[in-house]
Amino acid sequence: MSNPESISCVVPCLNEHANLGVLIPGLITVLKKLTPRYEIIVVDDGSTDATPELVNRLAAAHPEIVYLQLSRNFGKENALSAGLEAAQGQVVVSMDADLQHPPALIPEMLARWQAGADMVYGVRASRHDESAFKRVGTKLFYQLMRTPGGVRVKTRETSG
Numbered sequence: 001m002s003n004p005e006s007i008s009c010v011v012p013c014l015n016e017h018a019n020l021g022v023l024i025p026g027l028i029t030v031l032k033k034l035t036p037r038y039e040i041i042v043v044d045d046g047s048t049d050a051t052p053e054l055v056n057r058l059a060a061a062h063p064e065i066v067y068l069q070l071s072r073n074f075g076k077e078n079a080l081s082a083g084l085e086a087a088q089g090q091v092v093v094s095m096d097a098d099l100q101h102p103p104a105l106i107p108e109m110l111a112r113w114q115a116g117a118d119m120v121y122g123v124r125a126s127r128h129d130e131s132a133f134k135r136v137g138t139k140l141f142y143q144l145m146r147t148p149g150g151v152r153v154k155t156r157e158t159s160g
Helices: 017-034 051-061 076-086 103-114 132-145
Strands: 006-013 037-044 065-069 091-094
Touching: 006 017, 006 076, 017 037, 017 051, 017 103, 037 051, 037 076, 051 065, 065 076, 076 091, 091 103
Parallel strands: 006 037, 006 091, 037 065
Antiparallel strands: none
16 A cells, blocks of 8 residues: 555644644654645644744744644643544544654554554553653553453554
C-alpha cells in the first residue's frame, strides 16, 4: 500500500507555547516526506500563555497549519473532538503537544496502518520520569480497559 493521499495531524493544546515551537517544525519535516497534502490542526483549548501568538505566526507562514482557538478551556477530549471533526485527511494522526509523542514515529505508525491495522496508537515504554501518582493512574486506566467490556490495549514495545 502506498502512502496516503493526505494526512491530518490533530494537536490539542493548552499553554504549550514552548513545546509547539519545537513540535510543529518537526511535524512539518516528517509529514512533507510522507505526502504532498497534509494539514496540522492545532486546537487551542483556552491557552493563557503566548500559544495564540506563536500558532498564528506559524499559520501565517505555513498554510498547512489550521488553528482552531476554543473560547475557553473545554478539556483535552473536547479539543481533540473539535480537531477530528475539522480534519480533512485520508489518515488522521493525533499527537499531544507536550512532545511525549515524537513525530519521527509517524512513518512507523503509518506502516502499521498500511499493513492492515484499523487504528494505531503509541504506548510509552517507560514511565520512570512520571510521578508515582500518574503511574498509578495510568495503571488503573489500562486495568479498566482490560475488563470484559473494555478494549484490549496491546502494549508491545517497539524500537524507535
